[in-house]
Amino acid sequence: MPEKETAARVKPIRVGIIGTGGIATAAHIPSYQKVEGVEIVAGCDIVESVAKNVAEKFGIPRIYTDYRKMLKEEELDAVSVCTPNYVHMDPTIDALNAGVHVLCEKPIGMNAKEGAAMVAASRKTGKKLQIGLCSRFGSGPQALKRFIDAGELGDIYYARVQALRRRGIPGWGVFGQKDKQGGGPMIDIGVHILDLTLWLMGHPKPVAASGQCYTKFGTRKDIIGLMGQWDTETFTVEDFATGFVRFDNGATLTVEASFAANIEKDVFNSVILGTEGGLQTHPPMIFKEEHKTLTDVKPYGLADVNVYLAEVQAFIDAIRNDAESLIPGEHGLMVSQIMDAIYESSDTGKEVKIG
Ligand SMILES: NC(=O)c1ccc[n+]([C@@H]2O[C@H](COP(=O)([O-])OP(=O)(O)OC[C@H]3O[C@@H](n4cnc5c(N)ncnc54)[C@H](O)[C@@H]3O)[C@@H](O)[C@H]2O)c1
Numbered sequence: 256m257p258e259k260e261t262a263a264r265v266k267p268i269r270v271g272i273i274g275t276g277g278i279a280t281a282a283h284i285p286s287y288q289k290v291e292g293v294e295i296v297a298g299c300d301i302v303e304s305v306a307k308n309v310a311e312k313f314g315i316p317r318i319y320t321d322y323r324k325m326l327k328e329e330e331l332d333a334v335s336v337c338t339p340n341y342v343h344m345d346p347t348i349d350a351l352n353a354g355v356h357v358l359c360e361k362p363i364g365m366n367a368k369e370g371a372a373m374v375a376a377s378r379k380t381g382k383k384l385q386i387g388l389c390s391r392f393g394s395g396p397q398a399l400k401r402f403i404d405a406g407e408l409g410d411i412y413y414a415r416v417q418a419l420r421r422r423g424i425p426g427w428g429v430f431g432q433k434d435k436q437g438g439g440p441m442i443d444i445g446v447h448i449l450d451l452t453l454w455l456m457g458h459p460k461p462v463a464a465s466g467q468c469y470t471k472f473g474t475r476k477d478i479i480g481l482m483g484q485w486d487t488e489t490f491t492v493e494d495f496a497t498g499f500v501r502f503d504n505g506a507t508l509t510v511e512a513s514f515a516a517n518i519e520k521d522v523f524n525s526v527i528l529g530t531e532g533g534l535q536t537h538p539p540m541i542f543k544e545e546h547k548t549l550t551d552v553k554p555y556g557l558a559d560v561n562v563y564l565a566e567v568q569a570f571i572d573a574i575r576n577d578a579e580s581l582i583p584g585e586h587g588l589m590v591s592q593i594m595d596a597i598y599e600s601s602d603t604g605k606e607v608k609i610g
Contacts, residue, residue: 257466267292267487268294268574269296269332270333271295271326271335272297272298272315272334273334273336273338273510274305274336275299275300275310277427277428279298280313283335283452284315285570286566287567288313290564290568290571293571296316297316298315298319299320302320311370321483324351327353333356333357334346334350334358335356335359336357336360338360339428339439340362340364340365340437341435343360343364343438344365344373347373347376348372349375351376351384354382356382356574357383358387358506358567359373359384359584361386361387361388361389361447362386362442362590363584364591367588367592370591370592373584375584377583383570383573383583384433385570385573385584386584387566388447388567388586390562391451391582392560392565392566392569395538395554396536398539399539399541402552408530408534409531410531411456411457411501411506412507412529413507413527414442414461416445416449416508417512417525418448418512418513419521419523420440420514420516421481421517422478422515423482424473424478424482424490424494425482425514427483431473431485431489432491433491438496439470439493439512440496440513441496442563444512445511445512446590448523448525450590452536453586453590455525456502456506457488459504461501461592461593462503462609463596464499464501464597464600465499465605466496466497466597467600468495468496470490471495472515473485473490473514473604486610491567493601494516495512495513495514496510496511496512496513497511592609592610
């Protein structure tokens, strides 16, 4: 093989991190550091001490407090955007326009309008945009998808989707502030299980949604916080949301998401009904009628997968092989369109058309 070609093949992928807070340090940075041929060359946080501590801990050579400066001064191939939701769109579009591939945390943006602008920038520049909807990489969902693709569920017509916490209002970050997050549990955790369900259903086109949001706990000072103490004064998002979604193929879906609710225990699960079988995602099970017998199929021996490492590996593979990302911006945008419609319906009291 010519020397130049060998050099080109082993050239490391140079990564920058935008926002070096919780998810960057728990997931993105350690994952990149496990992938061969990847170098994290710089990290950026508006809080300099945060960037500095993280850089020291993970051995990241350079830090910035302005991501635009980092994009200008570093020869980056890719960035992870790990900032709060209101700082997803601008760094993503600026990075794409600078010729840099982007792995942006979920949700894609504050709303579908932002998401559409991000997808448009990715298409215009030809640079990859992957969204951090990592639940799909679990070995359970991957196994269930293989059963669905083999036709085991038949015609899928309904899903019941739940991301419910009994007392789990985040006590850090800006998760309670509507102007910085775009919403509460629906946009923060509902987004994961909604995306997982849409993927398992084969991404039918959503055409309308209705819903209702409630704020019953987040502004109260007498409520237990199992995920830390949040600021009740600045809490402006819903703490429970429910929605009903229609798809163009006649399928429907209900979704519930809570940060706090008077329920027995937390639930993160999707139940999907098909003509030949049904399933639940957490724990993974398939329900069928076979040979005049009702059967439950319980996958056995599934690997313990680090979904964050899997998403980073998938992002790097897509860049290396110039392949379509497994979770492209378009998928993140579809979830945002549904969530926007649920939030709008809650405000107007009417079903909202999508698309
Ligand atoms: N995929 C998952 O399972 C998962 C889990 C947690 C969080 N998230 C997502 O990750 C994002 C961040 O969440 P987090 O929990 O890490 O929050 P965090 O508050 O711990 O970290 C965010 C960091 O971004 C920094 N920041 C804010 N504005 C910035 C700017 N303009 N430039 C550079 N840095 C800036 C903050 O100073 C902070 O250090 C959110 O969008 C959240 O939805 C995803």
